[in-house]
Amino acid sequence: MSDSALESFERIVVPLLDDAYxxxxxxxxxxxxxxxxxxEAYLRAWRHYGSFHGGDARPWxxxxxxxxxxxxxxxxxVQRESVAYVEDEHGIGDESHHATDAAxxxxxxxxxxxxxxxxxxxxxxxxxxxxxxxGLSYKEIAAVTGTPIGTVMSRLSRARQRLQETxxxxxxxxxxxx
Amino acid sequence: MNCAxxxxxxxxxxxxxxxxxxxxxxxxxxxxxxxxxxxxxxxxATVRTLREGLVKYRAPDLLxxxxxxxxxxxxRPVVARPTPRVRxxxxxxxxxxxxxxxxxxxxxxxxxxxxxxxPSAESSIGEEVLTSHIRSLMPAHLTDVASNDQHNVKPWFxxxxxxxxxxxxxxxxxxxxxxxxLDYVRGRPVAVVVYGRRQHVINVFTWPTDASGDAAxxxxxxxxxxxxxxxxxxxxxxxxxxxNAAELRQFGMLLER
Ligand SMILES: [Zn+2]
Numbered sequence: 001m002s003d004s005a006l007e008s009f010e011r012i013v014v015p016l017l018d019d020a021y022x023x024x025x026x027x028x029x030x031x032x033x034x035x036x037x038x039x040e041a042y043l044r045a046w047r048h049y050g051s052f053h054g055g056d057a058r059p060w061x062x063x064x065x066x067x068x069x070x071x072x073x074x075x076x077x078v079q080r081e082s083v084a085y086v087e088d089e090h091g092i093g094d095e096s097h098h099a100t101d102a103a104x105x106x107x108x109x110x111x112x113x114x115x116x117x118x119x120x121x122x123x124x125x126x127x128x129x130x131x132x133x134x135g136l137s138y139k140e141i142a143a144v145t146g147t148p149i150g151t152v153m154s155r156l157s158r159a160r161q162r163l164q165e166t167x168x169x170x171x172x173x174x175x176x177x178x
Numbered sequence: 179m180n181c182a183x184x185x186x187x188x189x190x191x192x193x194x195x196x197x198x199x200x201x202x203x204x205x206x207x208x209x210x211x212x213x214x215x216x217x218x219x220x221x222x223a224t225v226r227t228l229r230e231g232l233v234k235y236r237a238p239d240l241l242x243x244x245x246x247x248x249x250x251x252x253x254r255p256v257v258a259r260p261t262p263r264v265r266x267x268x269x270x271x272x273x274x275x276x277x278x279x280x281x282x283x284x285x286x287x288x289x290x291x292x293x294x295x296x297p298s299a300e301s302s303i304g305e306e307v308l309t310s311h312i313r314s315l316m317p318a319h320l321t322d323v324a325s326n327d328q329h330n331v332k333p334w335f336x337x338x339x340x341x342x343x344x345x346x347x348x349x350x351x352x353x354x355x356x357x358x359x360l361d362y363v364r365g366r367p368v369a370v371v372v373y374g375r376r377q378h379v380i381n382v383f384t385w386p387t388d389a390s391g392d393a394a395x396x397x398x399x400x401x402x403x404x405x406x407x408x409x410x411x412x413x414x415x416x417x418x419x420x421x422n423a424a425e426l427r428q429f430g431m432l433l434e435r
Pocket of ligand 1 (some may be wrong): 180184207211213214215233429
């Protein structure tokens with residue numbers, strides 16, 4: 001049963017590559033930057049594997065991915081934020097391996113959702129990814145993003161409202177608000 | 179609780195993240211206020227749409243390979259490990275490998291059942307090569323020696339094979355070297371040199387052949403993968419990738435130079 005540290009890392013952390021990449025993709029909004037961020041994050045995660053004390057490794061890893069992403073963005077890429085996001089050549093639908101789960105939704109609808117998400121401000125994007133895709137609790141999201149739980153709640157609330165409007169899902173919310 | 183407070187807290191209510199007394203007050207308000215109840219229903223539907231529709235990205239195979247080789251590189255300086263088990267340190271449990279294999283095969287929609295026509299020797303070798311390529315995309319299967327330095331990769335084959343594959347440096351052309359491994363085709367050991375191109379993995383299979391004469395380059399497509407084959411100077415070569423045909427051809431030309 002004795003596991004070397006690397007074997008344990010392989011078993012517990014490496015299988016979370018899709019989770020790490022998904023967060024990085026939405027933070028960076030660029031396929032290649034996301035890959036670089038994830039690779040860097042995995043090296044850091046491995047170097048600091050001693051600081052992982054069991055339990056769910058996802059919040060721990062995602063916090064590292066987020067930090068790497070923010071560091072990267074503070075570097076040379078920040079100016080991109082204001083530039084309109086252009087979808088890359090890569091087909092969005094093809095990249096999903098959860099197609100059967102979401103069979104009811106056409107690939108174009110999923111692409112539309114991703115586009116709408118990527119138009120949100122950074123803090124709202126990460127909150128939505130961590131909550132709706134990763135299913136983390138507010139406490140876990142607060143730990144990953146280093147923000148108070150109350151802030152997590154209000155960011156999620158605002159992000160969902162914006163998505164609802166962008167996607168035209170909540171006619172009543174818009175009219176009723178007036 | 180009034181309407182404004184209610185709407186502020188609906189999102190947290192849906193997530194079950196409100197303190198019990200607050201959740202109770204809110205649900206009471208919803209039973210008495212039709213307008214807030216309507217907004218609640220809509221927000222609930224939106225959240226469901228987001229959860230169903232927003233799916234994880236699949237990490238590209240090349241990223242998997244890069245992470246694995248980075249971990250190996252990282253591990254190398256730790257020479258103090260007592261046993262020579264370090265080499266197999268990156269193996270993942272067999273069970274998850276099998277699961278990954280099923281996933282890979284299922285997601286590529288590949289079934290290697292007998293084809294109706296009797297396959298030519300060449301096309302059945304092609305299938306074997308393709309199977310090997312797909313297997314190599316499983317965790318910890320891509321490379322036995324992970325390095326982007328041809329001076330590490332080429333010598334690694336010495337003593338493992340009775341021939342030496344060429345390992346050109348093509349990084350400047352946008353094809354970084356990822357490593358090499360030993361594989362088997364038709365029951366004989368062959369050299370596989372692995373390159374990357376963006377998120378794509380390229381496997382180059384090489385082995386010496388007794389077949390006389392050269393064979394021109396032919397590109398075939400199977401199950402969404404491109405296979406480039408040629409024979410020259412007594413060496414058989416197969417190049418496999420999900421990279422597009424034009425770039426794979428370009429890669430093939432660079433390989434021979
Ligand atoms: Zn109300």
